[in-house]
Amino acid sequence: MWGMFSIWIKDMLHSRRNKMTEQPEKIRTWYGLTGTVIIDDGLFHRSGFGKMVILHPGLVNWLLRQQLSKADRKMLTYRHEWGHLQTVPIFLIYLLLLIALQWESLNWLFIIAIVVVSQALWELVSELSVFMKLRKSYVNIYRNKLMNPIIFGLIMMGLNWIYWWKILTGFETLAKI
Numbered sequence: 396m397w398g399m400f401s402i403w404i405k406d407m408l409h410s411r412r413n414k415m416t417e418q419p420e421k422i423r424t425w426y427g428l429t430g431t432v433i434i435d436d437g438l439f440h441r442s443g444f445g446k447m448v449i450l451h452p453g454l455v456n457w458l459l460r461q462q463l464s465k466a467d468r469k470m471l472t473y474r475h476e477w478g479h480l481q482t483v484p485i486f487l488i489y490l491l492l493l494i495a496l497q498w499e500s501l502n503w504l505f506i507i508a509i510v511v512v513s514q515a516l517w518e519l520v521s522e523l524s525v526f527m528k529l530r531k532s533y534v535n536i537y538r539n540k541l542m543n544p545i546i547f548g549l550i551m552m553g554l555n556w557i558y559w560w561k562i563l564t565g566f567e568t569l570a571k572i
């Protein structure tokens with residue numbers, strides 16, 4: 396398992412340009428499960444494990460890939476979805492941590508907030524894995540539009556920052572604002 400993880404990290408750190416267009420539907424994750432990612436041209440795409448391949452709207456991908464060529468859009472979307480599958484453990488650990496910290500006072504408001512911020516972190520690490528993999532190519536693709544992923548990253552971090560700030564300072568102060 397750790398061997399697979401280190402291969403994935405090494406793979407991410409050394410961008411391999413010639414592999415950019417390869418988009419196999421099934422890939423083995425570093426933690427051993429075989430994931431499926433299917434990217435169509437539409438707004439929806441499918442990803443998951445085994446029989447649990449979920450059709451979902453690619454809202455983040457749609458927003459992030461505005462003004463890009465069709466080929467770049469598809470390649471980055473594929474890598475982002477693949478990043479989601481590779482970072483499922485990070486997402487789950489973070490989600491469980493947030494639930495555990497609020498366990499005593501868990502209500503619907505908290506559940507919604509936890510779902511939003513854990514998803515935001517997941518989006519951030521997935522896109523970060525795309526950047527780590529492609530580096531220069533990523534910057535080249537976004538040449539005049541680099542603000543798009545930067546603003547996206549700031550919003551995802553901002554949501555988490557607000558949540559943690561409120562956790563640490565108490566949610567009562569939120570009502571006073």
Ligand SMILES: [Zn+2]
Pocket residue numbers: 455456475476479517518521
């Ligand atoms: Zn995403």
